[in-house]
Amino acid sequence: xxxxxxxxxxxxxxxxxxxxxxxxxxxxxxxxxxxxxxxxxxxxxxxxxxxxxxxxxxxxxxxxxxxxxxxxxxxxxxxxxxxxxxxxxxxxxxxxxxxxxxxxxxxxxxxxxxxxxxxxxxxxxxxxxxxxxxxxxxxxxxxxxxxxxxxxxxxxxxxxxxxxxxxxxxxxxxxxxxxxxxxxxxxxxxxxxxxxxxxxxxxxxxxxxxxxxxxxxxxxxxxxxxxxxxxxxxxxxxxxxxxxxxxxxxxxxxxxxxxxxxxxxxxxxxxxxxxxxxxxxxxxxxxxxxxxxxxxxxxxxxxxxxxxxxxxxxxxxxxxxxxxxxxxxxxxxxxxxxxxxxxxxxxxxxxxxxxxxxxxxxxxxxxxxxxxxxxxxxxxxxxxxxxxxxxxxxxxxxxxxxxxxxxxxxxxxxxxxxx
Amino acid sequence: xxxxxxxxxxxxxxxxxxxxxxxxxxxxxxxxxxxxxxxxxxxxxxxxxxxxxxxxxxxxxxxxxxxxxxxxxxxxxxxxxxxxxxxxxxxxxxxxxxxxxxxxxxxxxxxxxxxxxxxxxxxxxxxxxxxxxxxxxxxxxxxxxxxxxxxxxxxxxxxxxxxxxxxxxxxxxxxxxxxxxxxxxxxxxxxxxxxxxxxx
Numbered sequence: 001x002x003x004x005x006x007x008x009x010x011x012x013x014x015x016x017x018x019x020x021x022x023x024x025x026x027x028x029x030x031x032x033x034x035x036x037x038x039x040x041x042x043x044x045x046x047x048x049x050x051x052x053x054x055x056x057x058x059x060x061x062x063x064x065x066x067x068x069x070x071x072x073x074x075x076x077x078x079x080x081x082x083x084x085x086x087x088x089x090x091x092x093x094x095x096x097x098x099x100x101x102x103x104x105x106x107x108x109x110x111x112x113x114x115x116x117x118x119x120x121x122x123x124x125x126x127x128x129x130x131x132x133x134x135x136x137x138x139x140x141x142x143x144x145x146x147x148x149x150x151x152x153x154x155x156x157x158x159x160x161x162x163x164x165x166x167x168x169x170x171x172x173x174x175x176x177x178x179x180x181x182x183x184x185x186x187x188x189x190x191x192x193x194x195x196x197x198x199x200x201x202x203x204x205x206x207x208x209x210x211x212x213x214x215x216x217x218x219x220x221x222x223x224x225x226x227x228x229x230x231x232x233x234x235x236x237x238x239x240x241x242x243x244x245x246x247x248x249x250x251x252x253x254x255x256x257x258x259x260x261x262x263x264x265x266x267x268x269x270x271x272x273x274x275x276x277x278x279x280x281x282x283x284x285x286x287x288x289x290x291x292x293x294x295x296x297x298x299x300x301x302x303x304x305x306x307x308x309x310x311x312x313x314x315x316x317x318x319x320x321x322x323x324x325x326x327x328x329x330x331x332x333x334x335x336x337x338x339x340x341x342x343x344x345x346x347x348x349x350x351x352x353x354x355x356x357x358x359x360x361x362x363x364x365x366x367x368x369x370x371x372x373x374x375x376x377x378x379x380x381x382x383x384x385x386x387x388x389x390x391x392x393x394x395x396x397x398x399x400x401x402x403x404x405x406x407x408x409x410x411x412x413x414x415x416x417x418x419x
Numbered sequence: 420x421x422x423x424x425x426x427x428x429x430x431x432x433x434x435x436x437x438x439x440x441x442x443x444x445x446x447x448x449x450x451x452x453x454x455x456x457x458x459x460x461x462x463x464x465x466x467x468x469x470x471x472x473x474x475x476x477x478x479x480x481x482x483x484x485x486x487x488x489x490x491x492x493x494x495x496x497x498x499x500x501x502x503x504x505x506x507x508x509x510x511x512x513x514x515x516x517x518x519x520x521x522x523x524x525x526x527x528x529x530x531x532x533x534x535x536x537x538x539x540x541x542x543x544x545x546x547x548x549x550x551x552x553x554x555x556x557x558x559x560x561x562x563x564x565x566x567x568x569x570x571x572x573x574x575x576x577x578x579x580x581x582x583x584x585x586x587x588x589x590x591x592x593x594x595x596x597x598x599x600x601x602x603x604x605x606x607x608x609x610x611x612x613x614x615x616x617x618x619x
Contacts, residue, residue: 288535295532298524 025401045387064123080243097413273339313372432559435586447606499549507541
């Protein structure tokens with residue numbers, strides 16, 4: 001690491017691995033908001049999280065699953081950020097340089113998410129049916145030959161090892177991409193873009209594989225009899241969609257406080273809107289592919305996933321998912337003026353983030369709850385974890401330049417227009 | 420009334436009518452795409468409405484300079500899409516449930532789930548075909564007979580010539596004034612095109 005960039009002390013390292021470089025940022029790109037911009041989401045998040053933790057005592061099974069849903073939402077968003085940064089480097093995209101810092105600030109959330117995953121690991125016995133050892137004992141009444149066949153993959157030590165490996169790999173890539181970009185702000189070393197591309201090149205393959213397996217482990221194994229090979233792509237579609245919505249919202253927040261007004265223009269918002277629209281369709285395409293293939297094959301261990309989601313009140317939730325995750329955003333974002341009207345784009349970004357959370361709720365909750373319904377703790381866990389995540393992102397943004405200064409493509413990005 | 424409407428529609432396709440003495444248009448040549456672009460701006464500003472430009476390749480911003488506005492092609496696409504959707508739905512239902520019902524592992528003869536790919540693909544296919552067809556119609560293509568072809572020079576519009584034609588039946592058209600105006604905006608070569616209905 002360059003000697004111009006100083007390491008944070010070990011306590012702050014979790015939030016930001018390098019010391020603030022805000023003083024050396026250009027005036028136009030310096031964070032001019034107050035500490036409130038990260039203390040407010042932190043406060044809301046902490047309050048909601050404390051409410052959530054109360055239910056750990058009163059209703060542990062519901063707490064674990066609600067917490068898992070909120071946490072997976074944050075994880076998918078951060079994974080989406082990692083994909084986004086990697087793809088921008090690999091394609092040498094110039095339009096996105098001015099908005100890249102938002103994703104870069106997001107991806108250093110992996111270590112924080114690893115810490116926040118402790119309640120999930122503690123609740124594995126409640127969450128994951130396959131952790132019950134009697135399933136694998138042939139003399140037991142609960143013996144399950146199907147799960148016994150999967151035991152070599154679905155067992156607690158291997159799960160924990162994979163879980164640790166995902167976070168180590170993601171954190172390493174995030175650290176490289178984040179610190180390289182921050183270093184570029186203060187040190188115009190011309191070799192930095194090539195280094196970023198190098199990390200991205202192997203990073204893309206590794207992120208694709210780890211994301212796919214992480215989605216199998218964390219979400220799909222909630223229903224250990226069921227499997228769908230397209231599930232990793234489904235997870236990816238949602239995460240890339242949510243990072244677009246998240247970028248729009250953070251950019252709009254900065255804009256309201258008078259930051260990056262001239263840097264992130266309508267042209268960039270329109271492109272984010274196009275990406276959002278594209279991934280709404282992509283999500284629907286993947287979700288439908290999964291559904292149609294299972295419908296066609298009509299094999300009991302596959303169809304039970306959907307069957308359960310059509311019964312006991314879950315049918316309504318499935319309909320809401322279809323309409324809210326595809327039909328409404330599709331028509332809302334299809335036109336060019338909609339993508340260029342910031343209030344519409346902002347509203348749809350909130351919509352997309354909420355329905356993305358609902359997507360995880362729809363996947364995870366029916367495995368634990370026989371009957372459909374929301375619980376207060378579902379929302380507090382979501383708001384709590386997301387609030388903490390936003391606070392961490394705003395905190396990192398406040399400590400550095402808001403755009404990658406010295407990026408050779410920055411001026412092209414500033415003058416980008418749609419044709 | 421109908422004839423007037425048809426002639427108006429033809430103008431949007433770049434097809435003009437001759438005036439009384441068979442004059443079709445004044446064809447002006449320009450040196451480069453930039454000159455043609457600025458000439459189009461000037462011609463429009465001067466008040467001409469029936470004119471068209473010809474170049475070997477698309478010139479960025481020319482539609483704006485000519486005041487063409489947004490293309491209506493999207494309506495062709497939308498109509499084609501709906502037609503394809505209707506056809507796909509009907510095809511799946513009629514072949515599966517009416518004309519040749521076969522019981523395949525107890526599945527319904529017609530169900531929406533496996534029909535969606537067919538409905539989707541036909542929507543896209545018809546939307547794409549309608550877009551191409553609509554593009555041809557709205558451009559008045561194919562157009563094997565165009566009085567401008569009488570000009571030898573005009574052949575270069577497919578190679579290295581940049582042309583602007585002002586129609587003789589434009590309200591503002593007058594042989595002398597239009598000619599001198601086109602010269603004043605930078606035309607390098609001016610030609611009056613007469614349509615005799617046959618090559619001489």
